[in-house]
Amino acid sequence: MGVWSQVVGQPDAVRVLGTAAVAARGLVDGTGTAAGMTHAWLFTGPPGSGRSVAARAFAAALQCTTPGEPGCGECQGCHTSMSGTHADVRMVVPEGLSISVAEMRALVQTSARRPTGGRWQVVIITDADRLTEGAANALLKAVEEPPARTVFLLCAPSDHPDDVSVTIRSRCRAIALRTPAAPAIAEVLRLRDGVDTDTAAWAASVSGGHVGRARRLATDPAARDRRAKVLRIPLHLRRLSDVFDCADDLVKAAETDASEVSGTRDEAERDALKTALGHGGTGKGAASATRGSAGAIKELEKRQKSRATRTQRDALDLALVDLAGFYRDVLVTHAGASVALNHPDHAEGSAQAAGSWTPESTLRRLEAVLACREALEQNVKPRIAIEAMVSAMHFG
């Protein structure tokens, strides 16, 4: 199974990247020309479409050492690229809300190095939309004219100037990823995660094209429960006091979701770092090696904490997107349009709502959800923003 199998439901992008990887190999061997390969790429696509996975797979294909199609997924080049330890693949994964100038200056230094393996020095920035203006400017010169064997791969939700500055965007070749089709997601869940066919199909159909979310829904019953709880809210707002209960439920569900996601991840990271710094040895005097490692561990914990804030915000946003999807379903049902619903498993509920609400009031509720997302983006305290939204949903 090659690295491209990780890139779900993106045949067009895979074709372009595959051609580029072949051309890149030709350049390394000295047999090809520069045609087909580009020094900077911008991966855009909706959340969950696998932008960073696509960038990583491309990086692996560039580092692949197996003859034949680049990107075998088996060789050490592919394996270490995918697991994020390859010497010539530098990955920037912002854990906070923005990427600083200092970080980008250091990255420019890295990008000026020649690749150790004699292939490509790849630099991946997974959320280029979080570059501050200064950071983007620090990066500009390097992205425009990197050394001959350096490739920049930037990922961003969209190529809108608000997300990625025009100056950066105009220096990159764009790869637009689309929302992966439900059958493609179901297929991956079945093959890679061993989910049974029905669950896979269901999870794919309700995930809104978000591969990671579909996987979580398919494999974690608690996540399924929380989603059901969120989607019950619109039809269970009978009294004003329900508003506060529901808002509370919503915030709590997101918090649990986030802490579960970060809990397992944080612990694994901390264990790996502790082992690397000399914890876990037995024998006389082995404990002395752990001295002086507390600082590094504390630093990791600080990073994890700042990431947890982000994870919580993302979890809340996912719940809000679910809600918005429900109101959209209500509108679609009301209009009698024959398009796929966001939540086919809640078709009954949306049909019932379509019967009792006017389209205007449904739209107002949908607007309230979107306004809440914007408020959260501007750092309004989640509980207050959610309570405001739920009361708007109650009155319609």
Added chain:
Amino acid sequence: MKIRVERDGLADAVAWVARSLPSRPPVPVLGGVLLDAGATDGSEGLTVSGFDYEVSATVGVPATVADGGRTLVSGRLLADITKSLPAQPVEISVDGSRVAIACGSAKFSLPTMPVEDYPQLPAMPQHAGELAGEVFGQAVSQVAVAAGKDDTLPMLTGVRVEMTGEKLTLVATDRFRLAMREFEWKPSGDVEDAAVLVPARTLADAAKALGSAGRSVELALSPTDGLLGLSGSGRRTTSRLLDAEFPRYRQLLPSEQTSSAIIGVAPLVEAIKRVSLVADRGTQVRLEFADGVLRLSAGGDDEGSAEEELPVEFTGEPVMIAFNPGYLQDGLAALHADRAELSFTTPNRPALIKPVNADGEVTPGYLYLLMPVRLPG
């Protein structure tokens, strides 16, 4: 993996490799050292390696290999353990996800890290030639002092290494000064003349680690690879190269001079230190050369001012020139000589500093070019 190895060799090897490991590894596996027995290159024995994406370090240790294999363990922990072992043969064996180390009556067990996630160690480039360790160590320290420390221009953070036949040239500049050292070495003749740019910090570290007296250092390099290899007495390191264009510096070196001065380095450094006390950080120290006398001054009418006079052997037109005191001291310290020759053209053209031997002759091979600071008024 199951091997038996001598304690001293192992402890030295692990200590040397662990020294270059990052104290805060960006990814956990980089905090590990790779133990490879019955190594991949076919030689019997154990190799100990570390890598931080920038520099790799590898040492071979003779060992009796009962069962070959690779494993990855924490560098800090292994270094601490091997350091404290008694002087007896050490047995290392891998058992599932742990490594057992037995030496005499001491027994240790270490957790392993995922060896399949460990990055591919860069291969040593082609052998290019060799030179004496202390010459190399000194040359690198003399040149690296002029390399840029800020990260804005990658090409200025490197030391350019030029191989031309029997001559090896090292150059570095940060726009305000330039240091160049040329010396003879023994090229192997297998590698064509080449010029590469090595990050100054990593080159200085590697030279310090290998450039001890009495040993020779081997240089491995090929123009197409992205690596510089250095090896000596069983230890091998590779550093990544910078992929950037070094400024064309030869045209900067002044071809003529109108005046020159020979002066003792230590008294001059002392005087600069004293005089620059009144100069705010980064401001200038003025040097006024006339027949037999150098007058140093700093400061001005509004702030504190200081003056000092030193005897000097001066020939040519009297000259008044100003420098950044820090850069001037760096240059004088890098000469490794008791006396220095300073030569000038005009107060706004670069000055040259060269070492002078006991006979009052300029020692060829090293020069430090320093841009003057504009004089007020």
